[in-house]
Amino acid sequence: MTDLAAEVAAIAADAGALAMRQWHTDFRRWEKSPGNPVCAVDLEVDAMLRERLSALVPDAGWLSEETIDNADRLAGDRVWVVDPIDGTRDYLRQRPGWAVSVALVEHGQPVIGVLDAPARGEVWLARAGQGAWRNGERLRVAARDTLAGARVPADALPQVDADLVTVEKPNSIALRIAMVAAGDADLLATIRWGNEWDIAAAVLLAREAGAAVTDAFGGALRFNTPNGEAFGVLATAPGIHAAAVERLAERARAGVKR
Known part of the structure; x- marks a missing residue:
């Protein structure tokens, strides 16, 4: 290997x-x-x-x-x-x-x-x-255990997430996930259907660095599916993953219905 x-x-x-x-x-x-x-x-x-x-x-x-x-x-x-x-x-x-x-x-x-x-x-x-x-x-993920103050690669955040902190946002979602792996960000979340090719390599990077990585609902990600898609990706420092899933739950339920 x-x-x-x-x-x-x-x-x-x-x-x-x-x-x-x-x-x-x-x-x-x-x-x-x-x-x-x-x-x-x-x-x-x-x-x-x-x-x-x-x-x-x-x-x-x-x-x-x-x-x-x-x-x-x-x-x-x-x-x-x-x-x-x-x-x-x-x-x-x-x-x-x-x-x-x-x-x-x-x-x-x-x-x-x-x-x-x-x-x-x-x-x-x-x-x-x-x-x-x-x-x-x-690489090693950051040791954050509180959601407030978590660093997110984003241009701007909605008011409901005003307690989070924006950091550099490359256009590549793979690089944004990799930032979590490197400890340069604490949380990356998408709440929409996305393609496996955008995230497959970076998901492994984040996992191997100790991050918690799931779909938008906190469920397991699987690749090479028939449609080649997953509903969202959530990569976080492990200490804030449950809180991030809880915060995003309503938005995820609304998004998956569209």
Whole structure:
């Protein structure tokens, strides 16, 4: 597993370098749907990752933001779950809050997770049962046990959460989850249906750093599901997770009905 994780990290680094070379160039960009941007670099990085990761583990299926889904992935025990550029908005705005996100999922759970964030000079790596690192430094979640004062990566918070504290918010949700893993934030929550490729690698990073990670209701997350989605993600310092679930419960119940 250690050797395989290192190979995955090397491939993700090459993908990050490819994205960096084109970051300030004139490339094609458009919207897949209103408010959902994509660019030619997303597709180029996706193609490179698929070729090299599939060669590395030939029996693994494929689930990526930039590839048409194929139900064949559900028949196998292993699948690559990939977002070639997580945080495309920041990539297009020439802001550094984006990353290449790669996870290898086995039997519904990530066992290798890599975030390569070259614009930030960061390489994040986690192996199931073996810990999580940023640039070679072992990660550990913050030891917070009260919800009030918890640091949240957000531009702004609703009045009901005025007792929380906003910190830097990269556009990449994977990087925001990773901030919890590193102890740079205490809580990250989404209350909507989201895609597995956005969170798979970062969920493993957070778990291996000691964070509590669930869906928006506090339930277990599972990957390589038929629709490739989960309802929300909640990553927190373990001492505040129950309080965060309780605070978000009404909003989660309202959101899941939409």
